[in-house]
Amino acid sequence: xxxxxxxxxxxxxxxxxxxxxxxxxxxxxxxxxxxxxxxxxxxxxxxxxxxxxxxxxxxxxxxxxxxxxxxxxxxxxxxxxxxxxxxxxxxxxxxxxxxxxxxxxxxxxxxxxxxxxxxxxxxxxxxxxxxxxxxxxxxxxxxxxxxxxxxxxxxxxxxxxxxxxxxxxxxxxxxxxxxxxxxxxxxxxxxxxxxxxxxxxxxxxxxxxxxxxxxxxx
Amino acid sequence: xxxxxxxxxxxxxxxxxxxxxxxxxxxxxxxxxxxxxxxxxxxxxxxxxxxxxxxxxxxxxxxxxxxxxxxxxxxxxxxxxxxxxxxxxxxxxxxxxxxxxxxxxxxxxxxxxxxxxxxxxxxxxxxxxxxxxxxxxxxxxxxxxxxxxxxxxxxxxxxxxxxxxxxxxxxxxxxxxxxxxxxxxxxxxxxxxxxxxxxxxxxxxxxxxxxxxxxxxx
DNA sequence: GTCTATACAACGATAGAC
DNA sequence: GTCTATCGTTGTATAGAC
Numbered sequence: 302x303x304x305x306x307x308x309x310x311x312x313x314x315x316x317x318x319x320x321x322x323x324x325x326x327x328x329x330x331x332x333x334x335x336x337x338x339x340x341x342x343x344x345x346x347x348x349x350x351x352x353x354x355x356x357x358x359x360x361x362x363x364x365x366x367x368x369x370x371x372x373x374x375x376x377x378x379x380x381x382x383x384x385x386x387x388x389x390x391x392x393x394x395x396x397x398x399x400x401x402x403x404x405x406x407x408x409x410x411x412x413x414x415x416x417x418x419x420x421x422x423x424x425x426x427x428x429x430x431x432x433x434x435x436x437x438x439x440x441x442x443x444x445x446x447x448x449x450x451x452x453x454x455x456x457x458x459x460x461x462x463x464x465x466x467x468x469x470x471x472x473x474x475x476x477x478x479x480x481x482x483x484x485x486x487x488x489x490x491x492x493x494x495x496x497x498x499x500x501x502x503x504x505x506x507x508x509x510x511x512x513x514x515x516x517x518x519x
Numbered sequence: 520x521x522x523x524x525x526x527x528x529x530x531x532x533x534x535x536x537x538x539x540x541x542x543x544x545x546x547x548x549x550x551x552x553x554x555x556x557x558x559x560x561x562x563x564x565x566x567x568x569x570x571x572x573x574x575x576x577x578x579x580x581x582x583x584x585x586x587x588x589x590x591x592x593x594x595x596x597x598x599x600x601x602x603x604x605x606x607x608x609x610x611x612x613x614x615x616x617x618x619x620x621x622x623x624x625x626x627x628x629x630x631x632x633x634x635x636x637x638x639x640x641x642x643x644x645x646x647x648x649x650x651x652x653x654x655x656x657x658x659x660x661x662x663x664x665x666x667x668x669x670x671x672x673x674x675x676x677x678x679x680x681x682x683x684x685x686x687x688x689x690x691x692x693x694x695x696x697x698x699x700x701x702x703x704x705x706x707x708x709x710x711x712x713x714x715x716x717x718x719x720x721x722x723x724x725x726x727x728x729x730x731x732x733x734x735x736x737x
Numbered sequence: 738g739t740c741t742a743t744a745c746a747a748c749g750a751t752a753g754a755c
Numbered sequence: 756g757t758c759t760a761t762c763g764t765t766g767t768a769t770a771g772a773c
Contacts, residue, residue, distance in 0.1 A: 318756080334641055336554035340749060351750080352757055361749065412644050418694075419640045421701045423552055426630050435701055468698070468707050469714035475697050476636075476690030483639045483653050489686050496687035496718075503721045536738080558767060569768080570739055579767065 319357050321347045327368045331416045335365060335423050362428055365420075369434035372416060373441055381445045391453030392501060398446060399474050399494050403487065406478065411485045414478035417442075443467045457501075458508040473497055537575050539565045545586045549634045553583060553641050580646055583638075587652035590634060591659055599663045609671030610719060616664060617692050617712055621705065624696065629703045632696035635660075661685045675719075676726040691715055 316324070325347035329338040340361060344351055358364040384397040405413055417438045425432045447467045454461065473493050480489035534542070543565035547556040558579060562569055576582040602615040623631050635656045643650045665685045672679065691711050698707035 332644065334554065336552065337641075337645065339747070341747075350758055352752095352759080355750065356756060359750090414640075418697060421697055422632075422637045422640050423555075425701050426550065427555065432701060439698065439701065465710045465714050468710040469691065472694030472698055472707065472711040473687065473691045474694065476693035476695075479636060479639055479693050480657065480686070480690055483643050483650060483657065489690065492683045492686040493690040496683050500714075500718050500721070503718075503725075507721075557765070559765080568740055570741080570770095573768065574738060577768090 318349050318353050322349050322354055322357065323367045323371055326364050327371055330368060330420065331413055335420060362431060365431050366434055369431055369438060372438055376441050392456055395446065395449045395453060396498065402474060402478050403490060406481055411482050414482045415475055418475045418478065439471065443471055446470055456505045456508055458504060461504060470497065536567050536571050540567050540572055540575065541585045541589055544582050545589055548586055548638065549631055553638060580649060583649050584652055587649055587656060590656055594659050610674055613664065613667045613671060614712065614716065620692060620696050621708060624699055629700050632700045633693055636693045636696065657689065661689055664688055674723045674726055676722060679722060
């Protein structure tokens with residue numbers, strides 16, 4: 302609420318103290334995890350002081366929630382949008398989203414994968430409120446991917462379960478990123494994505510040869 | 520080294536102090552994560568005292584490595600063996616392994632998923648030595664699953680890439696467990712597994728009909 | 738190998754001046 | 756809203772008697 306007003310009132314000036322704190326916390330949580338990142342570290346890197354941080358965020362958990370809220374807002378401009386621009390064909394756009402995570406692994410030498418996945422495993426048991434926000438992040442991802450799948454449905458059998466496919470893509474991506482980061486190798490990621498590709502190719506095959514006239518348009 | 524002697528010398532008596540410490544640490548790391556678990560908590564729950572713990576494990580990281588070593592030894596008796604006994608058909612045995620994780624999610628109300636996956640994301644960036652042991656755990660899992668796939672290769676196309684399939688199963692399982700734990704719901708897990716089932720069914724279809732006349736059967 | 742006592746740094750969080 | 760100073764606790768790890 303105050304948040305939106307700030308975004309309007311400060312169109313293109315330097316970021317507010319609050320935003321610097323959230324962004325810094327996001328970066329540190331991403332790289333080191335939630336528990337391994339101390340408040341003092343966030344203060345030092347952001348240049349803010351403890352009085353300011355605790356003015357905005359009464360507890361560390363509140364700061365985590367602001368970070369997760371920011372991730373929700375970054376999904377479109379940072380993940381989905383760029384992926385859409387990198388590919389023109391419907392099915393390629395789906396895999397362009399996955400490829401985005403590979404680019405991140407590459408750019409960070411396997412340090413950074415999916416920030417939501419990291420936090421999901423670390424805080425789900427102990428922090429119920431952030432856990433709900435993590436669900437919303439996953440929901441947003443699957444919503445977007447579902448849309449991409451729908452746009453590609455011409456190449457899929459008419460009875461394809463799109464929700465199921467979106468869940469499969471998210472599950473496999475999360476696991477593949479986990480393995481790549483652990484092995485410090487693209488191989489498990491690439492193999493997983495390739496296997497998904499084959500699955501989609503099989504579906505395409507079924508979609509074009511199976512049904513009756515259905516998708517004989519052009 | 521001393522480890523094996525102890526196992527032989529104490530066939531069925533109560534566990535050694537060392538073993539109690541490792542097992543307790545394993546349970547706490549599993550439920551709470553590595554960073555969120557304090558040494559004092561391990562000492563309290565195991566009944567050991569700090570002098571004993573630091574006698575065996577000079578640092579907390581050394582204890583983590585002993586835990587990861589124990590996981591390697593538990594893979595067969597706790598994961599693969601039971602799965603093999605729960606199913607008789609080759610392909611069913613593969614999915615019985617995945618189902619084992621569902622049973623664990625169910626038994627723990629979604630608190631516990633895959634212990635290796637949890638630790639992988641939490642410590643890979645900061646703890647190189649444990650990271651190597653996590654790789655060995657993943658390797659062991661994929662070795663076992665690869666064997667299960669080979670045993671089922673009669674139902675698969677002859678050119679099936681078995682390694683790739685094993686990686687896909689691990690990636691998807693890890694992601695599916697992550698989502699189930701986050702949502703506190705079986706749905707993402709079940710949907711992911713169902714999608715994998717469909718992938719295997721497609722492969723079976725190709726395996727039996729392919730060889731010659733493409734897919735013009737029936 | 739096991740126990741008690743404790744060192745010392747880092748943690749999350751607070752108080753109060755400005 | 757920002758700053759400094761600091762509280763009380765917990766963190767990992769040690770020392771030394773037995």
